Amino acid sequence: xxxxxxxxxxxxxxxxxxxxxxxxxxxxxxxxxxxxxxxxxxxxxxxxxxxxxxxxxxxxxxxxxxxxxxxxxxxxxxxxxxxxxxxxxxxxxxxxxxxxxxxxxxxxxxxxxxxxxxxxxxx
Numbered sequence: 001x002x003x004x005x006x007x008x009x010x011x012x013x014x015x016x017x018x019x020x021x022x023x024x025x026x027x028x029x030x031x032x033x034x035x036x037x038x039x040x041x042x043x044x045x046x047x048x049x050x051x052x053x054x055x056x057x058x059x060x061x062x063x064x065x066x067x068x069x070x071x072x073x074x075x076x077x078x079x080x081x082x083x084x085x086x087x088x089x090x091x092x093x094x095x096x097x098x099x100x101x102x103x104x105x106x107x108x109x110x111x112x113x114x115x116x117x118x119x120x121x122x123x
Contacts, residue, residue, distance in 0.1 A: 002026040002112045004096045009117030012086055016121070020081040022096030022114055030054075033103040034072060034079040035110060038092035038119075045107055048094070049081060052103040059105045064090075086121045093118050 008020040022034065035050035049070035050059040058070055069082040079096060094117050097110035104110070 002028070002032065002098055004098060004112060004114035006094065006096045006114045006117040009094060009119045011120045011122065014086060014088055014121055014123050016086050017082070017084045018086065018119060020083065020094055020096075020117060020119075022079045022081075024077045024079075024098065028100075029077040030074045031100055032098045033101065034070075035059075035097045035099075035104065035107075036070060036079075036081045036094060037097060037107055037110075038090075038094045039116075040089075040092040043092075045095070047105045047107065050103050050105055051079060053101065057103050059103060061105075083119070086119075088121045088123045091119060091121050 003025045006022045036048040037045050039045040047061050051070045051072050055072050067085045072079040096114040098112040099110045
C-alpha cells in the first residue's frame with residue numbers, strides 16, 4: 001500500500017518560488033506515475049502536473065507551463081513540484097497523487113492521494 005505525504009507549502013509573495021515535495025512510502029515507487037493537483041476554495045480540484053514512472057514524460061496544465069517543473073527522484077521515493085513566478089491565482093491546497101503505470105492528467109485515474117499542503121500567494 002502506497003502512502004503519500006506532501007510538504008513545502010507556505011505563504012509567498014507574488015513572483016516568488018516554492019518547492020513542494022511528496023514522499024512515498026511502500027514498495028513499487030518506480031512503477032508509479034505521479035501527479036500534482038490543486039484545489040482552491042469554492043473550486044473543483046484541477047490538474048497541475050504529472051510525471052511518468054521513469055521521469056521521461058511530463059504533463060502540465062496550460063496555466064502553469066513555463067513556471068512549474070515536476071521531477072522525481074526514484075532513489076528517494078520522492079516527487080517534487082518547483083513553482084516559480086507564483087501568482088495569487090496559484091493559491092490552493094496542493095495534492096500529490098499516484099497511480100500505477102501510465103501517466104495521466106485526469107484526477108479520476110489516481111487511486112492514492114496525500115493529505116495536501118497549503119500554498120498561499122499574496123499580491
